[in-house]
Amino acid sequence: MKSRCANLLVEYGGIRIDTILKLGGEGGSLTLIGKKNDDGGWTFFRESQESAMTDVLDEEDQDLLLLLNPRTRMIGCDLELALKSLGRHWKQLRPVEIHPDFRWSMYKLVIESRVSNLYHWKKICLKNNPLYQLAEWISSSKHTVVLSGAGMSTESGLPDFRSRDGWWRNMDPHKVANVTAIEENYELFWGFYKYRIETVEQYSPHIGHHILAKWEKNGWIHGISTQNVDGYHVVAGNHNIVELHGNIRSIRCHYCGRSSDVADFLNRLNCSSCQGPLRPNVVLFGEMLPDNAWNQAFQWFHRAELVLVIGTSLQVAPANQLPCLTSGHTVYMNMEMPEELDPSFDLMIKGKVGQLLAELDEMLDYIHSGKEE
Template sequence: MEQRLIQTLAEWLLEAQHTVILTGAGMSTESGLPDFRSNQGLWYGRDPQEIASVYAIKHNREDFVDFYRWRIKEVDKYKPHIGHHLLTRWQRQGLVQRIITQNVDGFHHQAESHDVIELHGSLRELYCMDCGHRTEAKRYLQEKGEVCPQCGGFLRPDIVLFGEMLDTQAIETAFAEARQAELFIVLGSSLQVSPANMLPMEAKEAGAKLAIVNLHDTLLDPQADLLIEGKVGEVLQKTDEWLNRKRNFGMV
């Protein structure tokens, strides 16, 4: 990992008046969570349409509940990594203005970041499809935890399922933030899923600098102003160290 690239990212963070972060699955896998499509991934040997869709709620509810009970239990085994906590620190220092995430694990909230736009919802909460009552996700781990305590209706995770549209307000806010950005940083996303993969170009076309940090190639690598290949946590830690050195020498 070239020090020059780290220094550039740090300098851009200091210069930008409005920095927006987009995090993807690579951010979560560094905490230990499985990805989606590898041989050890979430969907390996499973059909998401059968267990994680609107269809599953209507026609395969028992398997739906079992699957999300397992997912909630799995997420609870892991914690935010150094990268999540550094983004929170940078928010408090005024270096980052908004975080947008494709992830549903809630790790940004656990790391106490604020005003996070969760494009695909969150496994942190359940809500009743009948009365709208909300409760914490750990209720699913109880026997009959899918039954609403208020009305007896069906509790489901507050995430976007296969066959559902993303929340309109979340999408509109994310695109508004992208257009306002002076610096847009992609962390751990292959940028294959729409409409999240449109946000970086929305920012760039509005005049922002685009930085991408990922272990593997992304579809927008040719459009990036700065491309760093590496683990998100390590890159952010090295960037933070550079920022601290500059502060200690009175250069900030």
């Protein structure tokens, strides 16, 4: 199905301009266009006539030409102001096109503005909006489970130690995070995990983690199965958690299994019982997932009416097989869209996870307030 990627893209010379809102009707037409800034925000322009600007955009400073073009007027970076700049007239017109990223925020503004033709706005902003479709699925599902991955943590600022950018001392993690390293090169193993534990402690859960905790409390999701070892879902307040790859702040003896404190590990102490090396309770490369965690996740996904896969490229087995177990709807949300995904998903939504979850949360509150009828 459709992704959230903007499909209304128009190229004006070298500048990428997206249609944000197109209104039409008997009184004429109005168009709001936008240019995405490097920081992820937008600058809006009002286009008073629908005509291509390509003819005037052949000089070096195309940004300037866009501003100087008599047919466009820069409004600024605030969507509400941009809408107001269209004058009162816009309320009489019908929405024809709305950029997918702005459908929900536009709808919130439209409700406040008391437009006369709300039905047409609903059709585009809600019914034709994958994110709103998902909010309705969450709202009606009796058993929703989440699978989260590295993308959830990187939005907190945590480096992804598997990706090349996040490598410790430029070393392939496969060579450090394994049993052989504990037994034959403990200094290296310990250094790597000391660094990772300290990094996890420097950051904290973001808004997306907190929203998932709220959803569990409200009964909107049943539980989260995560590939992350940072424990941020627990810190945020989720209780039904399956940490498939363990938790980095839980420490045990590699030989006898006796549990120990994270401080003992950071101070490079040995097991107080057998003097064996201490290690985090995480699944190292080459180790099997703990049976109880896997079985619990298996049951959840098998029973699920809705599966949300958040912030994972689904490269790591066997966790990537979990979404296949459900006979319900499957939804994929991530900043990056992998070229091929197995299984295929009913909905694929691209964007920052925290932002998508925040928007979904507002939609769920809206649905539950009964205002959508």
